[in-house]
Amino acid sequence: MSEKIKGYIKIIEERTGSPTFCVLPWVHMATRPNGDCRLCCVANASGAHSGDHTVGLLKKENGEPANFGKDTPLSAWNNDYMKDVRKTMLAGKVPASCSKCFEEESNGVVSKRLWEMYDWNNDGFDFNKVINETQPDGTVPPVIRYLDLRLGHTCNLKCVMCSPHDSSRWTQDYDKVMSSVKSPIVLKQINWDGNEFNNYWYEKPEFWDDIFEQIPHIKKLYFAGGEPLMIKEHQRFLEEIIRRGYSKEISLRYNSNGLLLTENMIKLWEQFKHVKFNVSIDAESDRNFYIRYPTEWNDVMKTLRRLDETPDNISTSIEVAVQALNVEHLPDFAKFVLGQNFKKVNKHYLAEYQAGGGIFSMHLLFIPTFLSARILSTEHKQRIRAKFLEFKQWLFDNYRQDDDFWVNNPYGWQRWEAILRFIDAEDHSYMIPDFKDYFKNLDKIRDTNIQEIFPELEYIWKSTDFNFS
Numbered sequence: 001m002s003e004k005i006k007g008y009i010k011i012i013e014e015r016t017g018s019p020t021f022c023v024l025p026w027v028h029m030a031t032r033p034n035g036d037c038r039l040c041c042v043a044n045a046s047g048a049h050s051g052d053h054t055v056g057l058l059k060k061e062n063g064e065p066a067n068f069g070k071d072t073p074l075s076a077w078n079n080d081y082m083k084d085v086r087k088t089m090l091a092g093k094v095p096a097s098c099s100k101c102f103e104e105e106s107n108g109v110v111s112k113r114l115w116e117m118y119d120w121n122n123d124g125f126d127f128n129k130v131i132n133e134t135q136p137d138g139t140v141p142p143v144i145r146y147l148d149l150r151l152g153h154t155c156n157l158k159c160v161m162c163s164p165h166d167s168s169r170w171t172q173d174y175d176k177v178m179s180s181v182k183s184p185i186v187l188k189q190i191n192w193d194g195n196e197f198n199n200y201w202y203e204k205p206e207f208w209d210d211i212f213e214q215i216p217h218i219k220k221l222y223f224a225g226g227e228p229l230m231i232k233e234h235q236r237f238l239e240e241i242i243r244r245g246y247s248k249e250i251s252l253r254y255n256s257n258g259l260l261l262t263e264n265m266i267k268l269w270e271q272f273k274h275v276k277f278n279v280s281i282d283a284e285s286d287r288n289f290y291i292r293y294p295t296e297w298n299d300v301m302k303t304l305r306r307l308d309e310t311p312d313n314i315s316t317s318i319e320v321a322v323q324a325l326n327v328e329h330l331p332d333f334a335k336f337v338l339g340q341n342f343k344k345v346n347k348h349y350l351a352e353y354q355a356g357g358g359i360f361s362m363h364l365l366f367i368p369t370f371l372s373a374r375i376l377s378t379e380h381k382q383r384i385r386a387k388f389l390e391f392k393q394w395l396f397d398n399y400r401q402d403d404d405f406w407v408n409n410p411y412g413w414q415r416w417e418a419i420l421r422f423i424d425a426e427d428h429s430y431m432i433p434d435f436k437d438y439f440k441n442l443d444k445i446r447d448t449n450i451q452e453i454f455p456e457l458e459y460i461w462k463s464t465d466f467n468f469s
């Protein structure tokens with residue numbers, strides 16, 4: 001763990017009495033696109049290693065996850081699962097649901113826990129007030145200040161790392177892919193039951209009754225998808241907040257592909273305290289088309305140019321999901337982004353530093369595990385390290401020379417080093433046959449050609465190993 005991260009944890013302990021405290025179980029609820037309720041989006045990825053995707057879900061006494069199609073938000077807010085997480089944190093222990101944050105911290109990464117704590121602290125939030133309000137069994141008052149809403153899976157794209165869980169458009173390919181794929185790991189991780197999936201839970205009046213009641217308490221809203229800009233309930237919710245007079249109290253955050261951005265949406269956003277719009281882009285041009293299929297690059301650039309001209313209360317970042325297909329190209333993409341001379345893309349401040357070091361923000365893809373950058377061969381990882389170091393020199397020669405970027409800034413160069421540490425930490429090359437099986441079948445359906453777009457992966461196609469993990 002880096003000295004910087006140790007310093008952040010020490011501050012958390014001083015402020016709250018517990019080094020493992022995270023504010024989210026006291027202020028926040030999150031959904032999956034099917035309405036399952038989760039502690040937060042990162043908690044739900046903590047079971048990636050074991051393949052258990054129920055980690056981080058707010059399980060009820062009968063073991064089933066609370067689901068907003070059946071349960072109201074307030075009925076889940078103080079269930080046994082939520083109470084246990086709060087008690088575990090106050091006792092200075094790490095809840096099983098939160099292992100991803102703590103693993104990232106030990107790898108020198110500023111985890112969601114750390115930046116959320118920073119953000120809430122910066123807004124003057126009184127951590128001790130909510131700790132003092134917590135009853136010995138973990139119960140807290142029925143006040144939800146922060147919601148992460150994934151209102152169904154309606155989406156205009158079918159990214160390679162998604163499945164029908166996240167994208168309605170993926171359903172077009174699902175049966176064809178799954179009938180030809182043989183890898184058990186792919187079959188398990190992409191598995192989706194269309195009959196069980198409820199894409200209408202967010203139309204229930206009881207859900208919105210609970211949520212609208214919370215509007216006076218809400219400070220932050222986070223929308224992701226599916227594609228939030230396609231979902232009419234998202235817009236109605238914003239209009240309701242404006243109508244009730246609370247929009248200037250509330251900050252909005254998005255993860256979106258941005259392709260459906262409208263002038264009307266920008267007008268609504270102008271009425272909120274702050275909007276942080278993260279545009280998901282994973283590489284330049286054809287590589288992005290392949291990963292975030294079938295994105296047209298001209299449309300991406302049009303969105304970025306428009307976001308670069310938005311009012312001051314709107315900040316915007318490019319958000320890259322770092323995975324096997326794009327990790328080697330991150331330096332090229334960074335040079336491209338820097339060459340665009342954006343006025344505001346990744347120029348806002350987060351944790352004292354420009355988000356993404358002023359280039360782009362990166363998060364690590366853990367699931368599906370067979371797409372993680374950890375599956376690449378040792379030789380390939382060495383090549384990536386060399387490319388990153390070349391880029392570091394280029395950056396120093398052409399762009400950043402301030403000490404802060406190199407030494408102190410966790411969103412600057414330290415983030416790039418953390419990516420290298422992450423890919424080197426474990427050898428998952430045993431999943432290369434699974435990776436091959438998946439893309440061989442996806443290419444057939446989509447009429448794409450991974451070998452043309454990612455020639456550096458030639459060694460994967462040449463490998464004759466077909467033993468699935």
Ligand code: SF4
Pocket residue numbers: 022023024025039040041042043044097098099100101111112113116
């Ligand atoms: S510690 Fe991490 S995983 Fe747990 S609730 Fe906080 S942000 Fe989510």
